[in-house]
Amino acid sequence: MLDIKNVVKVFNPHTINEKVALNGLNLHLDEGDFVTVIGGNGAGKSTMLNAISGVWPVTRGKIEINGKDVTHLPEHKRASFLGRVFQDPMTGTAANMQIEENLALAFRRGKIHTLRKGITSAERKFYKEKLKMLGLGLEDRMTSKVGLLSGGQRQALTLLMATLKKPKLLLLDEHTAALDPRTASKVLEISNQIIEEDKLMTLMVTHNMRDAIRYGNRLIMMHEGRVILDIKGEEKKHLTVDMLLEQFAKASGDEFASDRALLSK
Amino acid sequence: MDFASLLNAIPGAIGQGLIWGIMAIGLYITYRVLDFSDLTVDGTMATGAVVFIIALCDYNLNIWIAMVLAFLAGMAAGLMTGIFHTQMGIPPILSGILTQLSLYSINLLLLGNKANRNINTRNYDVLVSMRDAGKWAIDNPIFITLAILIVLIALLYWFFGTETGCALRATGCNQAMARAQGINTKVAKVIGLMVANGLVALSSAMLAQFSGTVDVKMGSGAIVIGLAAIIIGEALFGKLCQNFAFKLSTAVLGTVIYYVVINLVIQMGLPSQLMKLLTALVVAVFLAVPYWKNGLPAFLSGFSAYRKHMEKKEAKKNA
Ligand SMILES: Nc1ncnc2c1ncn2[C@@H]1O[C@H](COP(=O)(O)OP(=O)(O)O)[C@@H](O)[C@H]1O
Ligand SMILES: [Mg+2]
Numbered sequence: 001m002l003d004i005k006n007v008v009k010v011f012n013p014h015t016i017n018e019k020v021a022l023n024g025l026n027l028h029l030d031e032g033d034f035v036t037v038i039g040g041n042g043a044g045k046s047t048m049l050n051a052i053s054g055v056w057p058v059t060r061g062k063i064e065i066n067g068k069d070v071t072h073l074p075e076h077k078r079a080s081f082l083g084r085v086f087q088d089p090m091t092g093t094a095a096n097m098q099i100e101e102n103l104a105l106a107f108r109r110g111k112i113h114t115l116r117k118g119i120t121s122a123e124r125k126f127y128k129e130k131l132k133m134l135g136l137g138l139e140d141r142m143t144s145k146v147g148l149l150s151g152g153q154r155q156a157l158t159l160l161m162a163t164l165k166k167p168k169l170l171l172l173d174e175h176t177a178a179l180d181p182r183t184a185s186k187v188l189e190i191s192n193q194i195i196e197e198d199k200l201m202t203l204m205v206t207h208n209m210r211d212a213i214r215y216g217n218r219l220i221m222m223h224e225g226r227v228i229l230d231i232k233g234e235e236k237k238h239l240t241v242d243m244l245l246e247q248f249a250k251a252s253g254d255e256f257a258s259d260r261a262l263l264s265k
Numbered sequence: 266m267d268f269a270s271l272l273n274a275i276p277g278a279i280g281q282g283l284i285w286g287i288m289a290i291g292l293y294i295t296y297r298v299l300d301f302s303d304l305t306v307d308g309t310m311a312t313g314a315v316v317f318i319i320a321l322c323d324y325n326l327n328i329w330i331a332m333v334l335a336f337l338a339g340m341a342a343g344l345m346t347g348i349f350h351t352q353m354g355i356p357p358i359l360s361g362i363l364t365q366l367s368l369y370s371i372n373l374l375l376l377g378n379k380a381n382r383n384i385n386t387r388n389y390d391v392l393v394s395m396r397d398a399g400k401w402a403i404d405n406p407i408f409i410t411l412a413i414l415i416v417l418i419a420l421l422y423w424f425f426g427t428e429t430g431c432a433l434r435a436t437g438c439n440q441a442m443a444r445a446q447g448i449n450t451k452v453a454k455v456i457g458l459m460v461a462n463g464l465v466a467l468s469s470a471m472l473a474q475f476s477g478t479v480d481v482k483m484g485s486g487a488i489v490i491g492l493a494a495i496i497i498g499e500a501l502f503g504k505l506c507q508n509f510a511f512k513l514s515t516a517v518l519g520t521v522i523y524y525v526v527i528n529l530v531i532q533m534g535l536p537s538q539l540m541k542l543l544t545a546l547v548v549a550v551f552l553a554v555p556y557w558k559n560g561l562p563a564f565l566s567g568f569s570a571y572r573k574h575m576e577k578k579e580a581k582k583n584a
Contacts, residue, residue, distance in 0.1 A: 053445070079447035092445070094438040097431075105435055108428060109447040115424075118431035161446070 002029035002052070002169055002201065007061030009047055009225075021047040023225035025061070029169075029203070034195055036212040037205040038244075039222035045205045046087075048222070049171045052203075054078045065168055080110020083162030083200075085155065085175040085191075092158030095147030099138060099157065102146055103127045106161035130160055134190060152183035156190060163194050170195065172204040188215070209241045221248060274528045276398040276407065282524035283410040284393065284471045285490065286517030287417065289498075291464030292491035293516045298425070299437040299457040304361030305346045306465045306491065308368030309339045310484025313466025314473035315372045318382055321389060328392055332470050339466025340459040342368060347455030372481045381480040384473060391474035406475055413471075414517060417464070422510040424460075433457050486541050489548050494519035496551040 009022035021044045029035060039045050051058050052065075054075040063071050065081045086092050093102050104119035104127075124142065131139040134156050138149075146154060155175055162170060172191065176184035192215050195202050206212050212219055219236055221229035221244075228251040231239060288310060295303040313335040320331035342364055349360035376382055386394055393406035424430045435443040436453040443450050465487070473479045498512075498519030505511070527544075531537050 074449075075444045076447050076449045079445055082445075084445050086441075091439070091441050094435045094442050096438045097434060101431060101434075105431060105443075105446045105448070111428075111447070113428040113432045113448070115427045115429055118426050118428050 003064040005062040008059045010059045032199045034202045034216035035218045036216040038212045043222040044225040049173050081168040083167035083170045085158045085172045087174040089151040089154040093146045098143045100142040106164045152179045170200045170202040213239050278525045278528035280398045280406040282521030286520040287468035288465045289491045289494040289516040289520045291461040294461040301357050305364045306487045307484045308365035309342045309462045309465040310469045310487040311372050313469030314479040315375045317470035318479045335466045335470035336463040339462040343458035343462030347458045351451035383478045386477045393475045418513050493548045
């Protein structure tokens with residue numbers, strides 16, 4: 001369960017660059033909800049995921065994960081509940097470290113770091129199996145530095161790291177946007193497979209309306225730091241891109257024209 | 266020029282280089298592993314010796330205990346820089362400078378307001394001494410320092426393979442990733458700074474024994490010497506092997522080469538006060554190499570982009 005209650009985030013308050021990125025955001029996710037998130041550029045999608053992750057403190061409001069108030073928890077403490085994949089493939093992994101070392105760090109997410117070995121041979125076997133399931137041949141390159149991998153491989157690895165220890169909530173922020181179309185759809189397929197298998201509660205931001213409609217059991221649209229549209233169940237199954245654009249027009253009023261261009265079909 | 270005296274200078278230079286190599290390893294941890302330019306070392310490189318000489322000469326402590334105390338003093342210096350940076354939001358370089366400045370006062374205070382102090386090496390059985398550098402004996406400082414280096418590198422190799430060590434490496438590599446994986450990056454940086462400065466102080470304590478003297482200025486420019494050593498090591502041996510223990514060893518080799526070259530150049534008549542200037546310039550050039558490598562093509566393509574832009578403008582005008 002995720003509860004975002006009246007969250008406000010103001011960047012650079014009391015300056016000329018003041019920006020209200022989240023403006024009284026409310027959102028409730030049930031166990032197992034796979035929610036796709038769309039919205040124009042600057043709508044506050046990334047800011048919402050960063051607020052949940054605790055990248056910085058929010059200005060106002062409350063965030064609960066499975067009933068636990070995490071609003072004032074620092075980022076590294078929230079990490080034990082969360083799996084995250086970022087838009088930039090460079091962000092999610094440590095380039096100078098080996099593939100298996102990256103996985104080992106993810107495996108220890110939320111645990112206290114001791115002076116025990118950073119990776120054991122039993123773990124290696126487990127990682128090998130997991131890497132095989134990605135179907136990218138990474139299982140034969142476990143001691144390669146992650147910096148040598150392509151963007152798509154890095155995103156797939158980050159996804160695996162995010163879900164290696166089942167997170168309470170998976171946050172995907174346009175995680176295929178930087179990839180070429182073929183790689184993007186492959187990474188998306190892998191994401192969907194993992195989410196469905198583990199029944200992960202997920203927020204997936206995408207700029208692609210078709211993907212937003214195809215995946216997940218629920219779709220939300222954000223605009224000016226709020227959720228302006230929330231479609232679930234049967235209604236979502238029959239959704240089309242045109243219906244979505246129409247809804248968007250209604251919900252966001254005159255901003256429609258400028259924002260439409262930013263959402264690709 | 267006397268060839269024999271040139272040759273005679275070499276063992277001492279190697280000993281000096283190996284001892285400074287311990288400090289280069291400390292710097293490798295902050296500069297390369299943590300990606301933190303830590304200027305604390307210029308102060309720590311004197312503090313270790315100061316604490317050592319007081320423990321040895323004023324309190325008559327065992328030499329090993331005196332060295333451990335020096336190590337702990339170095340860790341305290343690292344802690345101070347770490348707190349400046351992680352708890353007070355001061356940028357890395359400034360945090361180091363603030364600690365370095367504080368240490369200058371502390372060092373003077375501890376030395377009783379004197380700028381230097383000698384260890385009477387006849388009264389104390391020091392571990393490493395310059396006098397023994399040319400001897401073919403087991404207490405030659407080169408052998409003893411090598412043994413200590415092997416132990417230190419082995420310990421560090423182990424440490425950076427532990428969960429904590431991996432967390433430190435991840436922090437130095439990618440902080441966003443480290444935090445997303447639940448690593449407290451502030452704690453990681455503080456631990457790294459403490460370990461590194463502990464090593465620098467240990468190097469300082471050994472240098473005090475080696476030269477028989479402690480000087481509040483003995484650490485000035487240490488960071489540049491350390492960087493020179495790391496850069497020399499990487500330039501000569503960096504391509505050979507990616508193993509962490511090997512990389513630490515190349516920093517030590519770099520320091521040895523640095524001191525041998527410096528000593529030879531001085532023996533050949535170059536005024537010794539020019540050494541720091543030369544070192545600084547050489548380091549500056551080496552640090553610039555990656556920038557120049559990327560910079561030159563970008564600079565040129567900037568030209569061609571400008572030309573294209575002007576051509577387009579021209580074409581528009583004509584159309
Ligand atoms: N760290 C920051 N500092 C200042 N402004 C920010 C910051 N992060 C985001 N913003 C601003 O907040 C608004 C929402 O941004 P974001 O959440 O990234 O939008 P998107 O929906 O495209 O992901 C934008 O106007 C952006 O410029
Ligand atoms: Mg975004």
